[in-house]
Amino acid sequence: MSEQNPGLDPKEIQKVKDACRKENKPYILNENEPQGEEFAHFLFVGDYEGKEVIYDAVLYTLRLHHSSVLYEAAEDKTAQQFPNYKRWDFEEDANGELLLPEDLDEEAENFKAEVMAELEDTDAIKVQEHVNVDPDFDYGVALEACLNIEEVTEDVIKKFVNDFNSNKLVLDNTLYSFKHEDEEED
Numbered sequence: 029m030s031e032q033n034p035g036l037d038p039k040e041i042q043k044v045k046d047a048c049r050k051e052n053k054p055y056i057l058n059e060n061e062p063q064g065e066e067f068a069h070f071l072f073v074g075d076y077e078g079k080e081v082i083y084d085a086v087l088y089t090l091r092l093h094h095s096s097v098l099y100e101a102a103e104d105k106t107a108q109q110f111p112n113y114k115r116w117d118f119e120e121d122a123n124g125e126l127l128l129p130e131d132l133d134e135e136a137e138n139f140k141a142e143v144m145a146e147l148e149d150t151d152a153i154k155v156q157e158h159v160n161v162d163p164d165f166d167y168g169v170a171l172e173a174c175l176n177i178e179e180v181t182e183d184v185i186k187k188f189v190n191d192f193n194s195n196k197l198v199l200d201n202t203l204y205s206f207k208h209e210d211e212e213e214d
Contacts, residue, residue, distance in 0.1 A: 035082035035168020044082050045073050053182070054189040058084065066092040068180045071168070074193045076161070082168030087188055090155055090176040094206045098153045102143040110136040154203035159192075176200055 034040045047056045054072055061069030067088035074083050107113045113136045147153050155174070162170040173192075177184055191197040 033166065033168065035084060035165070036079070038080075041073055041080055041082055044071050048072065053186060054193070055085075055185055061086075065179050068185055070185060072189045072193075074189075076163060076169050083171045084165060084168045085171040085173065087173045087175065087180050087185060089178065089180065090157060090174055090204055091178075091206050091208075093174045094153060094155045094204070095208055097155055098144055098147055098208075101147055101153060102140045105143045106136050106140040109139055148205075148207060151205035154205050156201055156203050157199040159197070159199065176204060 044056065048054060055070045056072075057063060058069040058071050063069060067086060069084075069086050072083050072085065073080060075081070076083075103113075103115055107115070110133065113133060116132075157176055158172075158174050160170075160172045162172075171192075173188060175184070175188070188197070
């Protein structure tokens with residue numbers, strides 16, 4: 029951990045503590061990052077290796093993690109099948125609609141969709157709850173947590189922070205697979 033990291037500075041830590049106290053919560057949302065029903069970015073103060081630090085955290089659902097791992101596996105298989113396949117970053121327009129790349133290979137995208145459906149139907153992708161901590165971060169200590177919950181709510185975040193800080197967090201090591209509804213069928 030670098031001493032240049034502002035998330036380790038006692039003055040910065042006090043600012044986060046004060047903001048938490050003002051909100052009457054053990055955390056504050058990180059307004060610089062996106063938020064959603066299945067994920068939240070937030071800051072909280074806790075101990076890391078005996079020192080007080082700011083945790084820059086993201087908490088997300090196991091279902092969302094499964095979707096991500098499923099998509100990445102399908103992209104990998106598509107790249108093997110189509111040597112010129114280009115992975116693309118998700119971008120949205122001003123209305124929040126997904127923008128597709130102009131040079132999209134329809135055949136490769138159809139193949140990817142078929143692979144995703146096959147992986148999902150066979151429960152080939154399994155995920156479990158986890159917490160990853162990365163002290164080599166530019167602001168405090170990065171924390172990524174994935175829990176088997178339906179939605180990331182204020183109560184879920186509060187419980188997570190309190191359990192994490194009191195060393196009472198218990199992760200479920202069961203492997204789970206999910207069926208995802210096709211949003212286009214609505």
